Amino acid sequence: MTTEQATVEARNWLAATAAPGRQWLLLAAACQALDTAFTVVQWAGLAWVARDVLDGSRPSLPGSGLLLGGGLLSAGAAWSTTRFQAAGRRRIAEAVRRRLVRGLLPRGRRQVDPDPATAAIATVESTDDIADFHAQALPQRMSAPVSMALILATTAMVQWPAAVILLLASLLIPLNLRLAGLFAKEGADVRMAASTRLAAVVLDSFRGMPTLRNLGALARRRTELAGAADDLNATTLAVVRRASLSGSVMEVVITFSIAANATYVGLALLGYVHVGVGMTLFRGLLVLLICPMYFQPMRAMAAAFHSGERALSAVPAVSGLMVEPSAAAESVPPSAESVTVALDNVRVHFPAAEKPTLQEVNLTIGPGTWTAVAGPSGAGKTTLLSLIAGVRPPTRGTVQWSTSSGTSSPRLGGCAWIGQQTVLLPGSVGDNITVGRPDASPTEILQAVAAAGLGDVIARLPQGLDTPLGEGGAGLSTGEARRIAIARAFLSEAGLWVLDEPTAHLDPDTEAQLIVALRNxxxxxxxxxxxHSVALARSADVLFAIDDGTVQQAREAART
Structure with missing residues (x-):
């Protein structure tokens, strides 16, 4: 695909994202046009009142009425424009983020997990860039021709030579808008790359902080972080300079046009110029008041060029993460029946890897059994679990779930998953237990608490299940947090549980208690x-070992 074709596709994709908020933004455009009309009425009233005052008479009632009424109506239209723009922007951002979440969550198609830095930038910053662009550009694009035509027509009726000056000046504006767009595109691409790099350094630093500390590499990482931040600052300032330069060119054209009209009005009032209809103080004041309004939509459209190029630079990152799920990959409620899992000739080979992570895997996991998978770090244990859970499809081969109801491919949401880290959300202990089943009854919650061995923990908390937890689960130990994960899984009533290092980083006593809770x-x-735990492996019915991409049954293990 050529660069031009890619740009056209990106623009089409960007235009399509406006659909959820288009209705609100069209209302904003209508209000912007009304704002222009009411402002013209307001300035006509002001010119009328100013003429009366300069003539030494009291302001007339019609002039005062136009000034007050036009001002109130203009303020109402401007307020409505802001509200409609905000509503449209919110709906566009929500729609894009929903699609992003569907793409970022495992759906069965993606072979490689997205880069966390790219995903973070796309979800937070790039989505806002897209929504901001539509909220700014679409109303301007619809209302600008109407507003400018209205002002030009009013100026022509009042004093047509002034309208000619405006029309001649406006012919230079499209060239300036194109210049603004070229400057903005170059800067937006560079800034996007700098933002992604900074996000990657920050995320890697937080994830690897213990390792960096142990290696004594904190100073080096601090230098890398400072360098990435400096690059982002430099590229941001470069974008600002480009915007200022292109804006300055436009301001020169606008200032020249307004000055030319002011000169014409002054000379006509002094009697040195006799072009057009006779110049009066009211006509001259009205022309001077509404001429600057003629260029306001052009200023807004120039700003929209910059936001448009930022949004266009964000399109590849955002659209690339929006992997639409197939029907088979959609999340489904778990089955309470015990599941038989069969892997037949399964192979997993990631595109960037030199050799397959898993190859020729053939195994059957019987219903109602505990099966442990052991092997060194990086051997493919988590990859094997993701295949069994339906998070990732195999490169080759099949994975099947079988129950008394029949056989099917793994389905997202059809099993319970417990990993090394338990995510505790802000809220109460009860809220965290029922996060997957908010409609669970009090009896079901108490059964889950008992099954997970959380009874003693709940009893010592000041408010029991209603005890609030801070962000990250402040107030609970790692083992207690894992018990909450067990209670969540118990509430899911899933017949298949997939556990990834559930006892990692626990002391022997806590590990033994957690194994008992899991078995119960x-x-x-x-x-x-x-x-990696010997104690957990010994408690399993069957033990498999992964070595060099192959899975072999190590032994039949007796339950402890």
């Missing part, structure tokens, strides 16, 4: 657990 909570369910 999963009675009659099929459990697949990846672990």
């Amino acid at each position: 909570a999963t009675r009659g369910r099929t459990v697949v657990v990846a672990t």
Whole structure:
């Protein structure tokens, strides 16, 4: 695909994202046009009142009425424009973020997980760039011709030579808008790259902080972070300079036009120029008041060029993350039946990897059994679990779930997943337990608490299940947080549990207690657990080992 074709596709994609908020933005455009009309009425009233005052008489009632009424109506139209723009912007941003979330969450198509920095920039900053552009550009694009035609027609009726000056000046504006667009595009691309780099450095720093500290590499990482921040500052200032330069060119044209009209009005009032209809004080004041309004839509459209190029630079990152799920990959409620899992000739080969992560994997996991998967870090344990859970499709081969109801491919949401880290959301303990089933009854919640061995923990909390947790789960230990994860999984009533290092980083006593809680909570369910823990491996019914991409049954293990 050529660069020109890619740009056209990006512009078409960007235009399509405006659909959710288009109705509100069209209302904003109508209000902007009304604002212009009411402002013209207001300035006519002001010119009328000013003429009366300069003539030494009292302001007339019609002039005062036009000034007051036009001002109130203009303020109302401007307020409505802002509200409609905000509503349209919000709906566009929400629609884009919903599609992004569907693309970022595992849906069965994606072979490689998205880069966290790119995903963060796309979700937070790039989405706002797209919504801001539409909220700014679409109303301006619809209302600008109407507003400018209205002002030009009014000026022509009052004093047609002034309208000719405005028309001649406006012929230079499109060239300036194109210049603004070229400057904005170059700067927006560079700034997007700098933002992504800074986000990547920050995310990597937080994820690897313990390792960096142990290696004594904090000073080096601090230097990299400062360098990335300086690059972003430099590119941002460059964008500002380009915008100022292109804006200055436009201001020169606008200032010249207004000055030419002011000169014409002054000379006509002094009697040195006799072009057009006879110049009066009212006509001259009205022309001087409404001429600057003629260029206001052009200023707004020039600003929209800059926001448009920022939005266009964001399109590849945002659209690339929007992987639409297939029907088979959609999330479904879990089944309470115990599941048999069968992998047949499964192979997983990531595009950037030299060799397959998993190859020729053939195994069957019986219903209601505990199966442990052991192996060194990076051997493919988590990849195997993601295949079983339906998070990722195999490059080749099949993965099947079987129950008494029949056989199917893994379905997202059809099993319970517990990982190394338990995400605790701001809210109460009860809210965190029922995050997957907010409609769970008090009896079901208490059953989940008992199954996870959380009874003693809840009893010591000041407000029991209603005890609030801070962001990140302040007030609970790692083991207690894992028990909340077990209670969540128990509430899901899933017949298949997939556990990724559920006892990692726990002391032996806490680990032993957690294993007991897991065994109690999963009675009659099929459990697949990846672990480095000898104690957890010994508690399994079957143990598989991963080595060099192959999976072999290590032993039949007796339950402890």
